[in-house]
Amino acid sequence: MTKLALPERILMNIDKPARYIGNEVNIVKKDLSNIDIRIAMCFPDVYEIGMSYLGLQILYDMFNKREDTYCERVFSPWPDLDKIMREEDIKLFTLETQSPIMDMDMLGITIQYEMCYTNILQILELSGMPLYSKDRTKDMPIVIGGGPCTVNPEPIADFFDMFYIGEGETSYDELLELIKTYKSTDMDKEDFLRRASNIPGIYVPSMHMISYNPDGTVQEISTKYDDIPKTIKRQVVTDFSQVSYPLAPVVPYIKATQDRVCLEIMRGCIRGCRFCQAGMIYRPTRQKDVEMLKKYARAMLDNTGYEEISLSSLSSSDYESLDEVLTYLISLKDEDHVNVSLPSLRIDAFSLDVMSKVQDIRKSSLTFAAEAGTQRLRNVINKGITEEDILNGSRQAFIGGWDKVKLYFMLGLPTENEQDLLGIAELAEKISEEYFDAVPKEKRNGRVMINASASYFVPKPFTPFQWAPMILPEEFTKRAYYVKDSFMKQKNKKSLKFTYHDAYISILEGVLARGDRRLSKTIYDVYKKGAIFDAWTEYFDMDKYKDTFAQNNVDIEFYTARERQVTEILPWDHIDAGVSKNFLIKEWERAKNETVTPNCRMNCSGCGSATYGGGVCFEAKN
């Protein structure tokens, strides 16, 4: 059995020591003497969050299928252990062999949300390596980032040797071969990075130079050598049914956030909501074969022992064989006590029937992501759900026995006006009226509850709203109060509830999402002042950020509140995420004109993703 990196007295004095001991069911064990490439895959947040992330399990499985490679896992030490490691100079280690990160050839960090940026620096520092890529030498692991935030990795570009843009299943073999050569010959780091830049999807920030205009916008993005590609194209799996999938994922001992089998049924989304980055950067929509999914579900349940399974996709109702998959999963419930956790489905007769079979109606609630309060604004954001859909769906559900509805909205969407704000409370009110109309008095059990919640809209790169201003936090709070007030004026106000999110986390997210390379200094400084786990409200300290932005002469509103011109060079213009800039400009115009764009199955909008040669773009032609 492995000797642990942490001694007894430390493990017994920290919260959940099981986060750090490895040894879980289905971990991969290898003889190190046969290994050429050692990889640590990192999710820069606490173990329970990181272990819930499907992408990490996919890459772990994929890397370990290579005989010459051993991929281990590492997560962010919780602040209690972080403190002890700094006091006692204990170096960060992998879970599988409990080896120092510094012994690895590559450290892969998946970057799922902007609020983990300081945790990335924590990982590097606790590993014992310099934070800036330029200060790291050949004997240290190559630090590579991946995940959705890497479509604009500029604010953290200086900390990484390279980024892998896109889906990991395609280009890693080529990179691993290059790493093998680099580590076993006298190739220097500069030469290695230059060669890596020529692998599809690999972005080496040090090979791209950025200059700025006097007004702070980007003047030019140039390459260091002539052979460096000017743009980096996001990598996409085209043959989605043949792609590697972990049939025996690692099963944590402690309860992870996602404590169930996760079955990915589809990648990408046909809908084209204009605020949604995932819906743009995972194009084209690709579906998995339903027969294969059934086999996978059975195998994963057998290999893990989980008693629950959930489906993963951006919009499960758009998966064409959803009926068949769900019917199969419900059969497993009856014969094998498998709980089925449903994703949010479009509410119709079929989904209500499925829900009534797998959920306790009395305890569960229906969810509508309405996003905006009026049809006008829903047209602006291209959210293809109508008031009629919501009211009919609710009515059917109320007749079926449900009496709780959740509604999600965003505040601060482009063109939002007073009528849109009022519309939020009015929609909630209309839903409650459907209840009183559809359910006779003697059948009512307690009170119907409509819970609406609003988040603060953050414009993201590679969406048609990447040029849009974000409203100021004071304005967000004002609008949230206004909505709250209008809820109080409704007839059924006792059945309606409105809550909204904290404004400041979204502001920081807004700065980092559309930030440029100059922000790395602020991230470095705020980390040095002790900021970590910013995604956790109990640790997030906006004042620390505000001070540090001020000290670095960074104007928050330059990044958040400014409307960008479509002619402006954006800090992420050298990344090609698949959707073309022309398409995004066209969509930005259509948004302002309140024009809806049909979904990918109805009509191709020529977004540019057809160049990948797969998925929904070619479905009709098969």
Next chain:
Amino acid sequence: MKLRIKYEKTGVLRFIGHLDVMRLFQKAIRRAKLDVAYSKGFSPHQIISFAAPMPLGMTSEGEYFDGDFESVTSTEDMINRFNATLPDGVKVHDIVILDEGAKPSMSVVTASDYYIYKNEECENDYLNKLIASIDTFSLEPKIEILKKTKTKEEISDIKPAIYKLEARPEGIYMLLASGSALNLKPELVIEALCKFSGVEYNRYDYMVHRLETYMGEKDNLKSLIEAGKRF
């Protein structure tokens, strides 16, 4: 059919808490395709219950849980199926069908015995001093310690709960009262012994390993596994 399962939990799994051990076995039962019984209702759960919860940091080769099964094969086959799917550090040692009228393991525990040995990470050799003073320590008429609870502190005599205390070549053997009627943690005995020997007490200088869990009267203790028969 009610079964009693005896297992060990050793090595790094000493850092897995009681609830997580329950979850571990629930999953192992499913992986091993054992025909466990489920409760009725909307979210059915496996009908299994554990004997004494084990504190974090302790290892054991005498842990138990009871489970209702719809059908069984044989002791040997079920042990093999469990052990083929359990991670390093957890291993099933024995399985019996409980005799008619046997009470749940949780309610019958009266004693446990332990082996205390030196944590290899610690540098001092206090353990030898403790071993050397066991005989005189055992002659004390009373062994008083300060017991702290959330609300109060009180002096308590733990001697009645110490059934055996013996020196072994590399450690200390102790048989202590355990369960709902009278319960004594081995750490408290080590702490008292340290005080008696004039040695500074540090919990992490010592490893605590449970050998067996018992039921019955003090002078007629039986292992929990004796409540049933192999099959």
